Amino acid sequence: MLRPEQMRRLLIAAPKGEIDTIIRELYRHNVYHIEDFVPESESPEELSIGHPLPGASDAASALIDVRAIEKACGIEPDNVEVREKIPASKVRAMIQTDLPAIQKTVKDLVAKRSDLEACQKKYEQRLKELEPFVAFPLDLESYRGYSWFTVFTGHITHDVSIDVPHEKYFSDQVDGNMIVVVVQNEHREEVERTLLDAGFQAVPVPEESGTPADNLKAHAEKVRKASEGIAQINKDIEKIRDRHTDFLVACDELLTADVERAEAPLRFATTEETFITEGWVPDDQAASIQEALKKATGDRIYIQELEIEDDARVPVEYENPTFATPTQVLMDIYARPRYSEVDPTLMVAVVFPIFFGLILGDVGYGAILLALSLGLRKIVKGDTGRMLLKVLSYASISSIIFGILYSEIFGAALPWPALIFSRHLNIGGAAGGHGPQVTELMVLAIWIGILHITLGRILGMANARKLYRGKHATKAAIANAGWLGTMWGILLMIWGFYAIPMMPDLTGLPVVAMGLNVAAMLGVVLLVAGILAIAQENPLELVEIPTIISHVLSYARLVAVGLSSVAIAMVVNYIAIGMIIEPQLEAITPVGVIIIIMGILVLLMGHALNTALGLLGGGLHSIRLHYVEFFTKFYKGGGKKYNPFGMKPKFTEE
């Protein structure tokens, strides 16, 4: 909690004869994060990168085959539900016996399908070329093969009259009209000019024989047959997918494991007789993995625990209570925490839903989003997507709670007055109670901002001591305190001069000097001390001082975005119900019923749009307040992801 999981750095050395056993054992435990060996100029000459274990290339090529079949059948292992685990030995046997047959069938089907697709395309193209000629009762042969005559065929804007002896067909039944003109060669240029003046565009005559209409029919038949064949093949492939998905994903998993194991030595340093690997294991697993390795190799292994020198090299794994784990996705979008700094996931997990609720506090929208997040959980299969849906479901529960407090359902009021501050705008003259308490809400948002940023700065001080060493750590901590002092100094000064609702009124305190009262004076002292504290770390930082005000004011979005969503909801209600539906209800006529249905459509569309806007606005602005206003105060990020060597078998079992 508030810290990433503690790691230990292990160095493992063993004779090459044990490499297979050790890799197997490490892979099975799935806790060891390998630090890749990179040969550098200063590393001893005897050390070189290891060679893959025997069988690596066989496994790799088999894996490529399996992946190709999966791709052809449209199987995505990440999205496949586990039905039953298949024993690894059975899968291995089936790879020898069944896989080649499946591969051949799929390959044949895919090849046949692409042939048919090519054929379909070819005849579709011919159909297109033939279409303009169907309008004329001429055989296709009669368009060509003349030495004394020229044939013009093409689209034209309108029919034209030709002054020289000629034969002409015109049709306006075709898209863009169609004209065929046959003239003697000597009149060719003259006729061409006449035609071009009428916007003539030549269309080549298809290289076929027979009447266009018959050919058209024949081609259409071929296209139909090809698409039927394609549909049949798709059905066959689907059958294969239904029958073999379980086996294929099991193969994929098993072979992936084989390949990863076989290629592990590429990440180790080796000498002629031994190999060395460095890596990381979580603190609580360190003892058990060492024990297991010693047991598996019969003590023919040397394991040493090394000091952690540079925290940037340590892989980072989150350690959070269960309800906060989905929020880790939001952290990863920004950056994973560094090993030694505070992990703010828990704070985000608590504050994010509250912000979301403050913005989109509406029972109706909250319920829709909750239903959506629960419903989509069955459809969305990726891990990240599911985590985000969980975050959304927490956020929408918070939205429902705030909706009860604000007394809002789809922009309308619930049967009780707002329990905290009212956001009911006066749209369409429907306001009840005492109207929106915008000022109070705004001050509340500013308070949230002040506290959130204060928390950020305090964490900044804590982080400074962990991230930096010696003098720099003290300086950074003092600078953070300086930012805090500047902010509170400005606040004290404001409070000393102006009375603001819901904030301490310090205007009545006795005046000390220069027209400043005690609070304002204290504010000035804090401000000056704060500025000095910031400047001692880096004077350039002083240009950032205006952000103190803009960041705090930025929290006003909690109210502003929320109010705009309330306004949209109320406007939709007013237009749909007040302006369209209600007037029709007074005297129902057949036309009135249609108008009422339209009104209902407007209502549904409007609220659907507002739900989407609310989700986007509420979600993005809440997380943005964290990323931009909160994290910039203390959070460095940039930790490496802890990626243990191994795999949790999903489809197979040993």
Add this chain to the structure above:
Amino acid sequence: MVDVGMTLEMVEASQMGMKALGAGLAVGLTGIGSGLAEMTIGSAAVGATAENRDMFGLALLLTVIPETIVIFGLVVALLLLF
């Protein structure tokens, strides 16, 4: 500069109108500002996402950063009106 032809109610009504105009200008102009800023960020974000799907979350976030401008406008408008 008191116009003799105006009653107190008329002055008050015209003040309300001015406030509404001011609020409208505050939201409208800041909206244009946000739009201009998001235009370039948005096109760059789409490009980045096309190159690398993982950028989507970050890109979406970067795109809404200038929204602060219009939110300040909205805050000013709300303070003017209420």
